[in-house]
Amino acid sequence: MAAGRERRAEAETFTARLRKQWHRARTGVRRSAVDYFRGDGSDWVALAGLLLTIPLIAAVTLADPVWCSPAVLVLPIVAGGLLLRPSSLLGLYAAAATALIVESVRLGPYTEGPSRVTPGTVLVVAACGLFGLLIAQFRSRVGVPWRRGGTMLFDLRERIRVQSKLPKLPLGWHREMALRPAGGQSFSGDFVVAARTNGGRTLEVVLTDVSGKGMDAGSRALLLSGAFGGLLGSLPPHAFLPAANGYLLRQDWDEGFATSIHLVLDLESGDYELYSAGHPPGLQLSAGTGRWEEKAAEGPLLGVYDGAQFDSVKGTLRPGDVLMLFTDGLVETSDRDIVEGMDRLMGEADRYVTGGFRGAAWHLIEAVAKDVNDDRALLLICREAATAQAVR
Secondary structure, eight states, X not given: OHHHHHHHHHHTSHHHHHHHHHHHHHHXXXXXXXXXXXXXXXXXXXXXXXXXXXXXXXXXHHHOTTTSOGGGGHHHHHHHHHHSOHHHHHHHHHHHHHHHHHHHHHHOOGGGOSSSOOHHHHHHHHHHHHHHHHHHHHHHHHTOOHHHHHHHHHHHHHHHHHHTOOOOOOTTEEEEEEEEOGGGOSOOSEEEEEEEETTTXXXXXXXXXXXXXXXXXXXXXXXXXXXXXXXXXXXXXXXHHHHHHHHHHHHOOTTOOEEEEEEEEETTTOEEEEEEESOOOEEEEOTTTOOEEEEOOBOOOBTSOTTOOOBEEEEEOOTTOEEEEEOGGGXXXXXXXXXXXXXXXXXXXXXXXXXXXXXXXXXXXXXHHTTXXXXXXXXXXXEOOHHHHHHO
């Protein structure tokens, strides 16, 4: 009992209580900072820091206005426009206005010499404050803090990339995909969803081109890639495009159409079916003849009208054969029709016949449509010959 009372007395000393309070304060500040940078917490930490910088800047300005002019007050105002909510910004602006008034009184009229608070300084500070308030109101309306906006866009881009990843194929098969968004952006209206179905025996790949390009089509491409990925493998192959067409119609977008091509490939026999929804035809290289053949299926655009029918075209990939699927941005431009573009693509692809098509997708886009201001996507499916397998 006595020992217990001594321990409690030690725990209740002034030093112990101070240490405990310091630990609680430090933990609270850490949690608030983590919540703030996640976009979930209050902005009081940033507001307090910026409010402290304003009197500091004002003091330095009064001490040496030549090196620290009154216009330096725009720095915390710009930072506040990026960090604070609109309601907190008003308090920051009030502090900055007070600092300007104090500086103008202490430094004297601007007519007495340089480094005074001039009308131009007031206009610059007020303009920066106005732009900062507009940015803060836009962020508040969207509901995405600036510190999370870049992370969210990066996450969306990675989700599209992961969903477009092609599954591994058995020995004797090679697949690769190259995607180039318009204007060097990170988001594209072209995307791929793929899956191994039927116990892994069948490869199903859907290449889709959403109307629009780049950032304008990126959000719709993300939504459709998730929906198409859920439909793929859950429906019979002949029912996929009708279901995708119905889904697109239900979205009721102003610019809601898309083209798509659906490949259903038997990895054991090499037999395949192609279903198309207004998409450019596929190209198959026959190893026996060394010639390219168009594989054009019939079907309207997705999202145009209900009850559309999609007819397939069948073919077989024998050892050494290659199948290319692509979007229209690769072969069609304002000064080149699709027939001419496909001829050029086949001519460039002929260079890889003898050496193999490994790594060819990216180089083909570079050779055929490097400077085209449109989304470009190219998918290669190769059935390797026995000699190539032996070399590997």
